[in-house]
Amino acid sequence: MTLARRIIPCLDTDGARVVKGINFIGLRDAGDPAELAARYNAEGADELIVLDIAASRDRRPTFLETIRRVAAELAIPLTAGGGIRALEDARAVVRAGADKITVNTAAVEQPELISQLSEEFGAQAVVLAIDAKHETGNWDVRIRGGRDSAHLDAIAWAQKGVELGAGEILLTSVDRDGTQSGFDVPLTAGISRAVSVPVIASGGAKLPEHFLQAFSEGEADAALAASIFHDGTQSIRSLKQFLAQSGIPVRFPC
Amino acid sequence: MIVTLIDYGAGNVASVERALARIGVAAIRVSTSEGIANATTLLLPGVGHFSALIRALDEKALRQPLLEAIARGVPFLGICLGLQALYESSDEAPTLQGLGVLPGRVSALPPTVKLPHMGWNRVRSTAPSRLLRGVPLDAYFYFAHSFAAPPANASTAATCAHGVEFTAVTEQGNLFATQFHPEKSGDAGALLLRNFVSLAA
Numbered sequence: 001m002t003l004a005r006r007i008i009p010c011l012d013t014d015g016a017r018v019v020k021g022i023n024f025i026g027l028r029d030a031g032d033p034a035e036l037a038a039r040y041n042a043e044g045a046d047e048l049i050v051l052d053i054a055a056s057r058d059r060r061p062t063f064l065e066t067i068r069r070v071a072a073e074l075a076i077p078l079t080a081g082g083g084i085r086a087l088e089d090a091r092a093v094v095r096a097g098a099d100k101i102t103v104n105t106a107a108v109e110q111p112e113l114i115s116q117l118s119e120e121f122g123a124q125a126v127v128l129a130i131d132a133k134h135e136t137g138n139w140d141v142r143i144r145g146g147r148d149s150a151h152l153d154a155i156a157w158a159q160k161g162v163e164l165g166a167g168e169i170l171l172t173s174v175d176r177d178g179t180q181s182g183f184d185v186p187l188t189a190g191i192s193r194a195v196s197v198p199v200i201a202s203g204g205a206k207l208p209e210h211f212l213q214a215f216s217e218g219e220a221d222a223a224l225a226a227s228i229f230h231d232g233t234q235s236i237r238s239l240k241q242f243l244a245q246s247g248i249p250v251r252f253p254c
Numbered sequence: 255m256i257v258t259l260i261d262y263g264a265g266n267v268a269s270v271e272r273a274l275a276r277i278g279v280a281a282i283r284v285s286t287s288e289g290i291a292n293a294t295t296l297l298l299p300g301v302g303h304f305s306a307l308i309r310a311l312d313e314k315a316l317r318q319p320l321l322e323a324i325a326r327g328v329p330f331l332g333i334c335l336g337l338q339a340l341y342e343s344s345d346e347a348p349t350l351q352g353l354g355v356l357p358g359r360v361s362a363l364p365p366t367v368k369l370p371h372m373g374w375n376r377v378r379s380t381a382p383s384r385l386l387r388g389v390p391l392d393a394y395f396y397f398a399h400s401f402a403a404p405p406a407n408a409s410t411a412a413t414c415a416h417g418v419e420f421t422a423v424t425e426q427g428n429l430f431a432t433q434f435h436p437e438k439s440g441d442a443g444a445l446l447l448r449n450f451v452s453l454a455a
Contacts, residue, residue, distance in 0.1 A: 003416065004374040004394055041440075046374055072272060075440045077396060097268060099301075099398075099438065122302035124370040124398040167370050196365065198372050221368065251374045251394040253440050 004251040005215045006046035006222035007236055009229045015052050015059035020227050030230045034069040043236040044253045047077045055083025064096045071097025079127055087116050104129040105143040108150045111164055118165025128166035130154055132187055133174040139187055146174040155194045162195045169199045176204025183210055188218035200224050208242040215248050255455050257281045258293035262310035270299045273437035277444055279451050290319040295454040296328055300335025305347035307335045324355055329454035332431035346401045358404045367417035370400045375414050377422040383411035385430050385449050393442035395434035
């Protein structure tokens with residue numbers, strides 16, 4: 001018995017609608033979150049992530065309603081994040097129907113948040129999102145949507161996060177995100193080997209071969225993509241068929 | 255029929271509710287001893303720490319009515335921590351007493367594998383199972399845990415392995431439990447929940 005490698009579509013939302021764009025510039029509408037969630041659930045997605053990329057205080061109720069609508073469509077796990085800065089934000093997201101919470105900038109600014117979340121919800125519910133950018137000799141942790149340096153080494157930060165109680169790492173390559181040129185395989189393998197928890201590779205996916213690389217050489221436990229699933233460039237079913245033929249254990253819905 | 259969900263203040267109660275609603279089954283939440291004593295079908299969901307569940311059961315005085323209901327043969331389904339709680343104890347909180355309905359100790363999965371054991375895995379049938387009736391042999395279920403129950407138990411109906419083999423499904427009379435989350439396990443999970451509901455009806 002081996003764990004199946006997971007395929008995870010990601011819904012970036014402005015709170016209410018799925019949006020698509022690079023670095024928050026030129027956002028385009030990419031659909032209704034609940035409709036996309038229902039489609040991915042039926043197509044064999046293994047989990048779903050929904051993010052509030054605007055994460056403004058006054059739009060919070062809208063995002064919580066989005067989580068409720070998405071959760072109602074899913075018979076698979078749901079991770080939610082964006083704008084979770086305190087335990088109370090996480091409680092609201094979990095009450096709305098999320099199984100896991102993902103934190104990024106807030107965890108860098110206040111690492112104890114990871115421990116608080118882990119104590120309350122269990123490590124399996126805490127996904128530490130790390131945006132990493134390649135620099136000479138290492139990967140630098142980026143915060144605030146990839147704009148600013150956190151002056152942390154990504155591998156060291158991943159290990160610290162796990163020590164604090166994160167149960168999973170969502171690793172995004174800032175260099176590859178939006179480029180559709182494939183996952184950053186050395187980064188993914190570096191983090192995956194350095195931590196004891198599962199790693200989700202993110203950033204740069206387009207072709208089925210990219211996912212195969214992330215799982216084989218990159219040693220990722222799961223791989224995430226957004227726009228290629230939303231716009232129909234890649235179906236989850238055919239992606240999984242390709243992976244299965246390449247010897248990667250994947251789950252097909254029965 | 256109405257499934258009574260034991261709501262001890264943590265866990266995945268809402269997702270179990272949604273999963274039952276999807277198969278057309280009504281559920282109510284209870285958090286009192288009377289609520290448990292009056293239930294005709296019980297479901298104990300759970301995620302997180304063993305101590306959170308056991309402490310909550312004891313603080314709300316739910317242990318005794320729960321044990322009595324199980325002894326009376328009220329159909330019961332435990333999920334994840336709801337399975338682990340049935341054993342005598344857990345290494346996750348060594349000083350606390352489990353419900354002790356099943357013999358043995360819950361222990362940590364080995365550090366030789368990635369933990370938590372998180373994601374979709376298959377199970378190996380070890381005894382005829384009413385809960386798994388009609389579920390394809392190669393079906394995947396969603397797991398999210400770092401501790402697990404021993405595999406060599408008379409009530410174990412299916413096992414899974416992640417570093418070591420452990421109990422994935424246990425059933426004994428009207429007592430059923432799964433280490434995985436049927437409420438998050440797609441169509442296979444829905445079928446298992448349907449089986450439980452029809453066994454309980």
